[in-house]
Amino acid sequence: MKFTNGYWLMRKEYEPVYAVEYAGHEINGEELIVYGTAKHIHDRGDCLNLGMLTVTFTSPMKNVIHVEVTHFAGAAGKRIRPYIHEEEREVCICEKEDVLIFESGETKAVISKAASGWCVSYYQKDRLLTRSDYRNMARILNRNTGESFMLEQLSLGIGEYIYGLGERFTPFVKNGQVVENWNEDGGTASEQGYKCLPFYLSNYGYGILVDTLGEVSFEIASEKVEEVQFSVPGETLGYYVIGGENPKDALAQYCELTGKPALPPAWSFGLWLTTSFTTNYDEKTTSSFIQGMADREIPLHVFHFDCYWMRAYTWCDFIWDPDTFPDPEGMLKRYHDRGLKICVWINPYIAQRSYLFKEGKERGYLVKKTDGSVWQTDLWQPGMALVDFTNPDAVKWYQGKLKVLTDMGVDCFKTDFGERIPVAGIQWFDGSDPVDMHNAYTYFYNRAVFELLEEEKQKGNAVLFARSATVGGQQFPAHWGGDCSASYSSMAETLRGGLSLSCGGFGFWSHDISGFEQTATPDIYKRWCQFGLLSSHSRLHGSGSYRVPWLFDDEACVVLKESVELKCRLMPYLYRQAVIASETGIPMLRPMFMEYPTDRTCHTLDLQYMLGDTLLAAPIFREDGAAEYYLPNGKWVNLITEEVQEGGWQQEKFDYHAMPLMVAPGRILALGSCCTRPDYDYADGVVLAVSYLADGETAYTEVPDLTGKTVMTAKAMRIGRKILVTVAGGKDWSCKALWDKASTVTMLDGQAEILLGEE
Numbered sequence: 001m002k003f004t005n006g007y008w009l010m011r012k013e014y015e016p017v018y019a020v021e022y023a024g025h026e027i028n029g030e031e032l033i034v035y036g037t038a039k040h041i042h043d044r045g046d047c048l049n050l051g052m053l054t055v056t057f058t059s060p061m062k063n064v065i066h067v068e069v070t071h072f073a074g075a076a077g078k079r080i081r082p083y084i085h086e087e088e089r090e091v092c093i094c095e096k097e098d099v100l101i102f103e104s105g106e107t108k109a110v111i112s113k114a115a116s117g118w119c120v121s122y123y124q125k126d127r128l129l130t131r132s133d134y135r136n137m138a139r140i141l142n143r144n145t146g147e148s149f150m151l152e153q154l155s156l157g158i159g160e161y162i163y164g165l166g167e168r169f170t171p172f173v174k175n176g177q178v179v180e181n182w183n184e185d186g187g188t189a190s191e192q193g194y195k196c197l198p199f200y201l202s203n204y205g206y207g208i209l210v211d212t213l214g215e216v217s218f219e220i221a222s223e224k225v226e227e228v229q230f231s232v233p234g235e236t237l238g239y240y241v242i243g244g245e246n247p248k249d250a251l252a253q254y255c256e257l258t259g260k261p262a263l264p265p266a267w268s269f270g271l272w273l274t275t276s277f278t279t280n281y282d283e284k285t286t287s288s289f290i291q292g293m294a295d296r297e298i299p300l301h302v303f304h305f306d307c308y309w310m311r312a313y314t315w316c317d318f319i320w321d322p323d324t325f326p327d328p329e330g331m332l333k334r335y336h337d338r339g340l341k342i343c344v345w346i347n348p349y350i351a352q353r354s355y356l357f358k359e360g361k362e363r364g365y366l367v368k369k370t371d372g373s374v375w376q377t378d379l380w381q382p383g384m385a386l387v388d389f390t391n392p393d394a395v396k397w398y399q400g401k402l403k404v405l406t407d408m409g410v411d412c413f414k415t416d417f418g419e420r421i422p423v424a425g426i427q428w429f430d431g432s433d434p435v436d437m438h439n440a441y442t443y444f445y446n447r448a449v450f451e452l453l454e455e456e457k458q459k460g461n462a463v464l465f466a467r468s469a470t471v472g473g474q475q476f477p478a479h480w481g482g483d484c485s486a487s488y489s490s491m492a493e494t495l496r497g498g499l500s501l502s503c504g505g506f507g508f509w510s511h512d513i514s515g516f517e518q519t520a521t522p523d524i525y526k527r528w529c530q531f532g533l534l535s536s537h538s539r540l541h542g543s544g545s546y547r548v549p550w551l552f553d554d555e556a557c558v559v560l561k562e563s564v565e566l567k568c569r570l571m572p573y574l575y576r577q578a579v580i581a582s583e584t585g586i587p588m589l590r591p592m593f594m595e596y597p598t599d600r601t602c603h604t605l606d607l608q609y610m611l612g613d614t615l616l617a618a619p620i621f622r623e624d625g626a627a628e629y630y631l632p633n634g635k636w637v638n639l640i641t642e643e644v645q646e647g648g649w650q651q652e653k654f655d656y657h658a659m660p661l662m663v664a665p666g667r668i669l670a671l672g673s674c675c676t677r678p679d680y681d682y683a684d685g686v687v688l689a690v691s692y693l694a695d696g697e698t699a700y701t702e703v704p705d706l707t708g709k710t711v712m713t714a715k716a717m718r719i720g721r722k723i724l725v726t727v728a729g730g731k732d733w734s735c736k737a738l739w740d741k742a743s744t745v746t747m748l749d750g751q752a753e754i755l756l757g758e759e
Contacts, residue, residue: 565676
């Protein structure tokens with residue numbers, strides 16, 4: 001939301017109360033309260049008839065500072081705030097003649113006491129992160145409507161880029177954009193987002209989280225080009241300044257604050273195949289898909305039933321359509337016997353024709369209007385209502401309906417929707433603010449389903465396929481990117497959305513391989529298969545047509561088979577990266593700047609990514625197979641072609657059986673012994689592929705079991721033309737120098753020596 005008319009003027013309808021000058025402070029234990037007047041105070045007469053902002057500094061954990069700016073405290077209202085985790089902190093409040101210092105860990109706020117010199121500067125140690133300067137912090141009144149807004153503007157440094165704010169399909173670097181924090185079902189080709197987060201990450205190594213799940217309007221160098229502006233309606237605004245040494249460090253701190261992703265089960269990293277959305281299908285159809293994959297020796301691990309597993313007009317009643325699936329329990333057992341896991345589609349909407357509508361209405365489990373009647377709409381399902389997840393009894397009721405399905409053999413749920421949440425005239429069971437609940441709803445919805453799965457399947461075996469999210473939603477993985485189209489442009493915007501979401505700590509992410517809308521050409525299908533199997537979770541899904549590969553061409557079957565087998569072999573590495581994501585919040589899909597923060601070229605790249613800390617993937621977005629991608633300094637090895645390339649920009653062409661999948665220098669890539677399943681003993685028969693090591697350089701890796709526990713460690717050290725590999729744990733392991741085909745390996749009692757050939 002814009003308030004100014006150019007640099008000097010306000011828009012006519014707006015009246016600001018800026019913080020202009022320090023006017024005193026109070027210290028209450030670990031809390032610092034500072035007062036900022038709206039004008040310079042010359043004498044006592046100036047203390048009358050003026051506005052003042054109250055700014056409170058606290059800290060929930062070290063390296064995180066919470067700032068709350070209030071104008072009228074009596075009208076501050078009750079916001080739904082992100083659920084945060086507090087820890088022990090080391091707060092120090094220091095008063096000097098010219099400044100106040102509020103310090104938490106290595107992050108500090110320095111408040112100026114200078115006359116007409118209001119300024120709050122934020123530092124990590126002695127490195128300036130950002131600051132709120134003179135006439136940046138304000139309350140804005142709309143004279144015409146009486147609406148009040150609270151505003152903050154934080155400085156941007158030279159060459160500073162802003163990322164994140166949820167899953168955004170607009171340009172990856174957010175500078176110059178206007179972003180509204182308001183979940184919408186807008187597809188991937190719009191400025192709207194299914195997963196809006198009031199959190200942004202800077203390449204300067206810090207993050208800002210606005211302390212509300214409701215409306216926030218961001219102007220990122222788009223009103224004042226030197227600043228990030230954010231505003232909320234009302235009389236108070238809170239935000240967290242999250243310090244770090246680099247972007248990855250700041251993101252990990254953000255996840256400490258808002259929650260880390262659960263570790264999904266290893267089986268969920270395999271290939272998912274769905275019925276698609278509006279296609280016609282019954283058990284004969286789904287069985288033909290499963291058998292068709294087996295006939296072509298394409299590994300398949302999860303089968304998903306989309307909307308029409310239930311009867312039309314009854315979504316959701318959680319009852320299998322008896323005309324198409326007369327024996328669901330028997331069918332699920334038959335599919336389980338084939339080694340498959342089962343997922344079914346659900347949403348939080350209850351159609352009027354569903355038997356659950358009457359039940360939910362009578363028990364008060366559905367969202368109501370302020371007049372006490374049930375809120376309903378014909379959008380999506382006739383007369384549908386909405387489960388009120390702020391009612392604990394409604395949560396148990398909804399979970400009870402899902403438990404019937406898990407008892408039947410369903411392993412996980414696709415939690416679709418959660419964005420179209422009404423606001424006007426709505427009354428929630430717990431009295432929550434309707435505007436704030438618009439975004440917050442998805443948190444309660446996905447948490448309810450995830451916790452049910454944790455109870456039924458035990459912790460470590462729960463996984464969702466969720467579309468909507470807000471702050472904290474990363475704790476309930478995995479998420480997919482919504483309704484994309486079958487085109488290269490949409491494939492690229494899908495990747496931008498995933499990279500943007502990863503900057504909010506979402507560790508596990510997927511997308512509809514080959515696009516949801518329309519039907520892909522065989523060319524796009526094959527290229528998207530390569531991309532999709534190099535995502536943490538991989539699902540073939542669409543709208544009006546099936547997505548089995550033989551409907552595209554014979555080569556599509558081969559490409560899909562190769563891609564699934566490659567991912568299965570990568571599972572010792574990938575599952576270790578999944579463990580890292582669950583322990584730290586650092587996502588599996590990483591923008592290049594996150595892994596290489598000092599390489600300026602990496603700061604704007606959005607057509608390639610790091611899959612963990614070792615693999616660089618550059619999907620191909622052109623029909624002629626041309627790829628243009630960038631490698632940071634060092635010798636990189638293409639895992640598929642085994643070609644060695646020096647850092648810098650690369651231009652190549654690839655057939656459908658290869659792509660840029662580069663192993664970073666100075667790493668050990670653990671390759672598994674199984675190419676048909678994602679869940680197996682990763683330490684049995686593992687190959688330790690050592691990437692380029694300079695003389696004297698050392699590399700390490702760990703291999704987990706299916707619970708995430710480390711069961712094998714490996715260290716490689718280069719000395720001249722020799723690399724000494726030392727391993728603890730594992731069995732029947734081997735190793736190789738990935739970049740040197742002339743090297744030889746000698747095993748030495750639990751160790752190995754690699755003798756390099758000509759480099």
